[in-house]
Amino acid sequence: MARPSIDDIGLTLMSTAGHVPPLPDCIDWPPNLILRPYQVQGITWLYFLASHRLHGILADDMGLGKTLQVLCSIDVHKQLGHKLDTAPAPYSVLVVCPPIVMAHWVREVHMYFRHVFPNVVMYGGVPAHRRLALQRQIIASKSTDGVVVVTSYATLHQDRSFFHSQSFTFCVADEVHLCRNPTNATTQTLLGVRAAHRIAVTGTPIQNSVVDIWSVCEFIMPGYLGDATSFRHHAVGPIAASRKPTATVAQKEAGALAITDLHAKIAPFVLRRTKDAVLTDLPPKSIQDIPCTLTPMQTQLYMAADSLDTAMATWRQRQQICMHPKLVDDHLYAHETSGKMIALVELMGLIHGDNGDDNLGEHRSLVFCHTPAHAALVQATLATHLPRIRTLKLDGSVPPLQRSAIVDEFNQELSIHTLVLTTSIGGLGLNLVTADTVVFVEHSWNPFVDLQAMDRVHRVGQVKPVTVYRLLAENTIEDQVLTAQRFKVATADAVVGA
CATH class of the missing domain: 3.40.50.300 (P-loop containing nucleotide triphosphate hydrolases)
Known part of the structure; x- marks a missing residue:
């Protein structure tokens, strides 16, 4: 049977108002893990996309537990993927994030998912030492359940030849808005990572300009919003012009239409909840x-x-x-x-x-x-x-x-x-x-x-x-x-x- 198209999946997500089929009862959740309802919804949504070979942007407000949702969704995919014979083994997960949160990712894996991913490496330090550590973990992972590699954007770029030679099951880009500049070398390095599934994580997918969302979407679905020049012409320009104090009625209407069109296109692949809405x-x-x-x-x-x-x-x-x-x-x-x-x-x-x-x-x-x-x-x-x-x-x-x-x-x-x-x-x-x-x-x-x-x-x-x-x-x-x-x-x- 043919795989559903991006538009089909988008219509499914839109028509169900963001609700996707619930996870089966056979999921083995990590012991001592307590999830809030909105987090279960986020895990289900991420799994739904991955199961259709699609990718998403988890854009929850800051402080809502995006790290935990991502790791749980990968665990669910690993469990159901093996049972459905659709996931490669051993699993390999690359997490790219700012240096200051690398230890946080490693702690979350160790705390809740050590039984799922016993091999975790914080990829940093002197180049020779970090490559040796990673090679040892990859060798060890071949006879177990896979490996989670946590590294920074700077290190990813420094060792881009090595990372681009690998193929990962999941690539998670945390605080992905740091790569919002389309021409930045680190952004280009991130886009060159090969992975079956991609998850972008950011509480702020748009920061300085609408153009920021293009780079994020380019990471999860290359070409979905067109090339950068076309996007600037059809979206960024009209929206910016409409917000000026001197904007004409025609410019305001063009800007409103551009916002409506862009929102409709990206909405199926962005999940965003605010603290005011879910943390009463x-x-x-x-x-x-x-x-x-x-x-x-x-x-x-x-x-x-x-x-x-x-x-x-x-x-x-x-x-x-x-x-x-x-x-x-x-x-x-x-x-x-x-x-x-x-x-x-x-x-x-x-x-x-x-x-x-x-x-x-x-x-x-x-x-x-x-x-x-x-x-x-x-x-x-x-x-x-x-x-x-x-x-x-x-x-x-x-x-x-x-x-x-x-x-x-x-x-x-x-x-x-x-x-x-x-x-x-x-x-x-x-x-x-x-x-x-x-x-x-x-x-x-x-x-x-x-x-x-x-x-x-x-x-x-x-x-x-x-x-x-x-x-x-x-x-x-x-x-x-x-x-x-x-x-x-x-x-x-x-x-x-x-």
Whole structure:
């Protein structure tokens, strides 16, 4: 019998409003595993696609257990695949993810699926050592049940000749939005991996632009949305034009039609649930904006930035000045020269109750910055003006394989009050529910960078209400940043939906 086409499967998924046939009762679930109903639905959906030789994007909100759903679906496919004689043996699974979540994937496999995949290798470190380790695991797997290889995007690209010579049963791309640039070398490396089944995992399939979804779809189904040039012409261009304040009625109609068409095409292959919809027991999250007035020194430097050669240079320097004058003039190091640092010291004192007694309060906090230099500045400021508040720092200066140790220390040592992080490192895949307060000293043009950072705390396992504070320099470029964030979130919601 002929295999159903992509359009047939898409119509099936659409006509059933996202519901697919239930899994058979013969599934042997891992012992001590408790799954929520929405997770069973996600596992069933992923298996349904794989059983029809199709691929999908698991785009659940951050913190809903996407890792567990993916591993369970592979386990189900392995069980039913062997019984139906449709899956190759031994199984091989390649997981590509940011370095900071590699250990998390390995822990999940060991905790629940050791009986399914006894051979797990974290593929990193010195090139010669990592290849030898992988070869040993592959040799061992030939007489058992297969192998799970967990590696980073950077390592995948460095060893692309090796990985492209292999053939995997499943390739899982976690935080796949990191490969949203179609021309990026790492994106091209990922697209070159050979696998019978592909699963894209991301809580934010669209970040800066609609073009982001093209790269994700190209990974799971090459050519499904056409080539990149055609996609820009038919989708990206009309949608972007329709969102401009000067858009004509015709442009708005063309943009709305492009969004409707794109949503209809990708919807059957994207599963997205939000925390608000499926986690009724999750404590609330509130966001409070704290206006910060520029100091006279900041105002003087901010206005002088107009003389820079390019708009980009002006924007970048003005964002630095909003943070602290020291970032453009090393002599201006005092925290009193920065309205944000003044506000940060006051805020952190209130959060942690630093009023001179022995009790620093019940709250634990994350403070997010953009760069290691900015994170170091924040940590130094807190150490000087609030020395009783114990801090750790996690940024790009920490070697990748050591980052999970800092996360573990913060989660386990409750006498540490604050973790200072960069959004590029601390905003991906971490579970930091031992904190209940998030402070943004800076803000990204990409709203999903900030949303991901918030959700390190506001996720499954959180038992306290979460408060997010955003320090905003009044009447500055940061007003434009927040306007851009709102626009991008609205566009992503319209295309991907929930």
